[in-house]
Amino acid sequence: MxxxxxxxxxxxxxxxxxxxxxxxxxxxxxxxxxxxxxxxxxxxxxxxxxxxxxxxxxxxxxxxxxxxxxxxxxxxxxxxxxxxxxxxxxxxxxxxxxxxxxxxxxxxxxxxxxxxxxxxxxxxxxxxxxxxxxxxxxxxxxxxxxxxxxxxxxxxxxxxxEGEPVLRSGATGGGTLVHAGVLGRAAAGLDALEAGSPGPWDAVAGSERLALRAAQLRPAPPVPLGPVLARAGATAMLDVSDGLLRDAGRIARASGLRIDLDPAALEPCVAALAGPAAAAGADPWQWVLTGGEDHGLLAVLPVDSPVPPGARAIGSCAPASPVGRHRTNGPEGQPGRGPSVTVAGRSSAQWFGRDVVEGWDHFEP
Amino acid sequence: MxxxxxxxxxxxxxxxxxxxxxxxxxxxxxxxxxxxxxxxxxxxxxxxxxxxxxxxxxxxxxxxxxxxxxxxxxxxxxxxxxxxxxxxxxxxxxxxxxxxxxxxxxxxxxxxxxxxxxxxxxxxxxxxxxxxxxxxxxxxxxxxxxxxxxxxxxxxxxxxxEGEPVLRSGATGGGTLVHAGVLGRAAAGLDALEAGSPGPWDAVAGSERLALRAAQLRPAPPVPLGPVLARAGATAMLDVSDGLLRDAGRIARASGLRIDLDPAALEPCVAALAGPAAAAGADPWQWVLTGGEDHGLLAVLPVDSPVPPGARAIGSCAPASPVGRHRTNGPEGQPGRGPSVTVAGRSSAQWFGRDVVEGWDHFEP
CATH class of the missing domain: 3.30.1330.10 (PurM-like, N-terminal domain)
Structure with missing residues (x-):
């Protein structure tokens, strides 16, 4: 138009x-x-x-x-x-x-x-x-x-x-990790946009290709849910611009947390991308865990707070032990800094069975 | 450093x-x-x-x-x-x-x-x-x-x-046009920076060349005088980023004024640039009237308001007559819009004895 x-x-x-x-x-x-x-x-x-x-x-x-x-x-x-x-x-x-x-x-x-x-x-x-x-x-x-x-x-x-601004650093006591918005769709859309034709993306239905491209070109962050999550008691929040693992790591480091992602809770996001991923020869978990630019909201709620409609629990957060604080965590982690983000209790590399690029760095060498 | x-x-x-x-x-x-x-x-x-x-x-x-x-x-x-x-x-x-x-x-x-x-x-x-x-x-x-x-x-x-923000459009009753800061120095500095060597600028003293280059590279707007002029009763104000004639025209159009610049009041700015202008073969009046990027403050004060230290009166403003409002005024003026800015009662072209480029337009064809 x-x-x-x-x-x-x-x-x-x-x-x-x-x-x-x-x-x-x-x-x-x-x-x-x-x-x-x-x-x-x-x-x-x-x-x-x-x-x-x-x-x-x-x-x-x-x-x-x-x-x-x-x-x-x-x-x-x-x-x-x-x-x-x-x-x-x-x-x-x-x-x-x-x-x-x-x-x-x-x-x-x-x-x-x-x-x-x-x-x-x-x-x-x-x-x-x-x-x-x-x-x-x-x-x-x-x-x-x-x-x-x-x-x-x-x-x-x-x-x-409306109330106090929600920072990345406020979840020092742990809690429930919640997410609102989509995960992995902008990354899948980027792959679709970057694919030439003929190529593997030709096997993906046209309407699905269009929807995924739109997720990259016109992301739809759940903007009204920011104040909703704040009112629900969010103690830390950011938008997922550089990938779930990397951005969860930012909350973890700022708040001094260990964050464990629950793969079962992420499964619906993965399932929704399974078709195009299979056709295009991609790993939908990679899109969901490391894809940036969806701009969904990632927040920590107190464990006893109800998760507001539009958000879902995707993991748990506990105060980092002194040992945990010394573990590295992706490209931004350095020995002696930053507690870790795990997937079902395992490092993302163990969980994937291989090293993963954890997200987007504008200046990564 | x-x-x-x-x-x-x-x-x-x-x-x-x-x-x-x-x-x-x-x-x-x-x-x-x-x-x-x-x-x-x-x-x-x-x-x-x-x-x-x-x-x-x-x-x-x-x-x-x-x-x-x-x-x-x-x-x-x-x-x-x-x-x-x-x-x-x-x-x-x-x-x-x-x-x-x-x-x-x-x-x-x-x-x-x-x-x-x-x-x-x-x-x-x-x-x-x-x-x-x-x-x-x-x-x-x-x-x-x-x-x-x-x-x-x-x-x-x-x-x-601190008080009400000062807009471009508030000087509907006329008043005294005042300026704080420098005029023409950034434009002279631009000429100095753009000059190759050997060239006419070689004839300008090194210390003067450096000072003028600095005026272009590191302009020094009189930032604290903004609130001072507001407290002094300024009814309209802007910063001179695109040249005095053009920016005075913006106040004139927004407030519905005729603005007449007083060359005698601008003479000290011109005199300060006369040496380098003569050596470099430039017109110091052109620098002072049309040079941008000095970022001085141009304001209209009520006629009975004292001009605060650091500012000086450089012209007078009167409500535009219906006829005046139909005169054109430089590249932004169009027939039927915008009252005019004059110099000692004459158009800038008459006053210069030739057409002048009135200031900076990022997209001028």
């Missing part, structure tokens, strides 16, 4: 001025909301901050690193896709604090041959994601449009906390 | 992991401050927002578009330079609302061959700029480190307002 702008079809950003580009961008963006005191057009936006505090996060998507214009499977990333993904990953960070997203500022770095329509589609995709992902109090309040050789977008999102 | 990091000299970001890169970045950054409730390390930072509102702005600097790694004059932009400039342009936007900067999140997109030391220098330059520019309540609270082919940095800054 595209969104009409006032310039002739095919016009590129190099052919018009900044003012005209803003005129293509702003009318299709959601720029009003309950927290917008001053919207786009001044040197700063002014955003309401109930409770005299604001949560704040920023994320960048860069062409070639975080997405491709044209994928090996032939799919071409649309402006709407990128607007959605840009919103989704930032909204998930706000939700992971137990907070409600209130405002977004976005900076676009655009090659001169970028169609103006692409920029309008980005604004529409970003704004529609607010609605689709349940961030109904959120609005675009400002940004920066600039030129560059490489397409890149950076969004910064603010949010309001 | 460089700042020691724990990795061997010459190490690039491609050779280490994200965790190690953060370990090089965070210790040299100012991450504590009076408004930091939760600093780097969680999915979001949490920042205090006195008065239950926050001002918010974002800006990107992209290699090739906003700066060069190596300038034609031979100068090599340092990480410290870019950290300073990134801070300065965002702090100026906050100041222009009459607000006090409280927190920064920064996203770095780094080619693999970027030295880790460069990243540490960026963090130090950013943090030191908080001090040097008087943003003493400001801290770095989070960010995003990613890879890309093109070096790019995006900072988002929050601020607190």
């Amino acid at each position: 595209t969104h009409e702008s006032a310039v002739p079809p095919g016009t590129t950003v190099a052919q018009i001025g900044e003012t005209q580009l803003l005129e293509a961008f702003l009318p299709v963006a959601t720029t009003r909301g309950p927290h917008v005191l001053v919207g786009p057009g001044d040197d700063c936006a002014v955003v309401a901050a109930p409770g005299e505090r604001v949560v704040l996060t920023t994320d960048t998507l860069t062409l070639g690193q975080d997405f491709r214009t044209v994928w090996p499977c032939g799919y071409r990333t649309t402006g709407t896709d990128l607007g959605h993904k840009c919103a989704a990953q930032n909204l998930a960070d706000v939700a992971a604090m137990g907070a409600v997203p209130t405002a977004v500022v976005v900076s676009l770095t655009l090659p001169g041959d970028t169609p103006v329509q692409w920029v309008a589609d980005f604004a529409a995709g970003l704004s529609r994601a607010f609605e689709e992902l349940g961030a109904t109090e959120c609005a675009l309040v400002g940004g920066d449009l600039g030129r560059g050789a490489e397409l890149s977008v950076t969004a910064t999102v603010t949010g309001r906390c | 460089t700042h020691e990091s724990a990795v061997p000299p010459g190490t690039t970001v491609a050779q280490i992991g994200e965790t190690q890169l953060l370990e090089a970045f965070l210790p040299v950054a100012t991450t504590r401050g009076p408004h930091v409730l939760v600093g780097p390390g969680d999915d979001c930072a949490v920042v205090a927002a006195p008065g239950e509102r926050v001002v918010l702005t974002t800006d990107t600097l992209t290699l090739g578009q906003d700066f060069r790694t190596v300038w034609p004059c031979g100068y090599r932009t340092t990480g410290t330079d870019l950290g300073h400039k990134c801070a300065a342009q965002n702090l100026a936007d906050v100041a222009a609302m009459g607000a006090v900067p409280t927190a920064v999140v920064v996203s770095l997109t780094l080619p693999g061959d970027t030295p880790v030391q460069w990243v540490a220098d960026f963090a130090a330059g950013l943090s030191r700029a908080f001090e040097e520019l008087g943003a003493t309540e400001c801290a770095l609270v989070g960010g995003d480190l990613g890879r890309g082919a093109e070096l790019s940095v995006t900072a988002t800054v929050t601020g607190r307002c």
Whole structure:
């Protein structure tokens, strides 16, 4: 779906001025909301901050690193896709604090041959994601449009906390590990997008391929569940952006925990991916345990707290013993730091029967 | 000046992991401050927002578009330079609302061959700029480190307002146009950086060349004067990022004003640049009236308000007549919109005796 702008079809950003580009961008963006005191057009936006505090996060998507214009499977990333993904990953960070997203500022770095329509589609995709992902109090309040050789977008999102913000480090007493959202689907979708044709993915049903690609291109974090989990008593939370094992390890290290994942609880996620995995020759457990970019919410609840609808228990957490604290845990673990994450009581390598890449590091050598 | 990091000299970001890169970045950054409730390390930072509102702005600097790694004059932009400039342009936007900067999140997109030391220098330059520019309540609270082919940095800054935020549109009754900071020096510095040798800039004294280059590389907006001008009664304000004529035009259009600049009041800025301009064969008036990136503050005060120390009156503002509102005003003006900015009662073209490029548009065709 595209969104009409006032310039002739095919016009590129190099052919018009900044003012005209803003005129293509702003009318299709959601720029009003309950927290917008001053919207786009001044040197700063002014955003309401109930409770005299604001949560704040920023994320960048860069062409070639975080997405491709044209994928090996032939799919071409649309402006709407990128607007959605840009919103989704930032909204998930706000939700992971137990907070409600209130405002977004976005900076676009655009090659001169970028169609103006692409920029309008980005604004529409970003704004529609607010609605689709349940961030109904959120609005675009400002940004920066600039030129560059490489397409890149950076969004910064603010949010309001109802109670205390939920950190990664608050689960010192242990508890139940719960997850809301999907696991492994964005990683499977990445494999599908990266697959050429003819190739193993041709054996996967077209509708399933499309759904998995969409999981990678337009992830759907359960944004409203962030505050729900906070109210349910979550003592630690983050969004799973770099893979379950790696992100569970982050909570474990920050809170001083041993986390044991329950494979039986993860089995439904694996079963849902078994068909495409078998056809494509992939291991669905690898997708579920190490795949990033689903942006689901991973939280620790007190053992006696009911798990709210939309989340499910996937493991248990106990305070790390001094010995446990000295075990290594994946690429970020170092001797003497970080307690471990296990699967049914075994290291992930033992459980898999082989070494696994535990998740995504933007700078891994 | 460089700042020691724990990795061997010459190490690039491609050779280490994200965790190690953060370990090089965070210790040299100012991450504590009076408004930091939760600093780097969680999915979001949490920042205090006195008065239950926050001002918010974002800006990107992209290699090739906003700066060069190596300038034609031979100068090599340092990480410290870019950290300073990134801070300065965002702090100026906050100041222009009459607000006090409280927190920064920064996203770095780094080619693999970027030295880790460069990243540490960026963090130090950013943090030191908080001090040097008087943003003493400001801290770095989070960010995003990613890879890309093109070096790019995006900072988002929050601020607190003491009174009502000062918009561009509030000076509907006219008043005195005042400016704080420097004019034309960053533009002169850009010319100096862009000049090869041998060339006309060789005739300019070395110390003067260095000072002007520094004005471009490390602009010094008068950040504390933002709240001072707000308390002095400023009814409209912005920071001069794209040139005095263009930015005055923005206030004029937003507030419905005619603005007349007083050349006698601008004469000291011009005189200070006369020497290098004569040597380099440039027009100092062009630098002062159209040069961007000085990030001084341009405000409208009621005619009976004293001009606070550090600012000076540079023109007068009157409500636009219906006829005036139909005059064009530079590249952003269109027939039927926007009242005009004049110089001693004449259009800038008449006053110069020729057409002038009125300022910077990132997408000007």
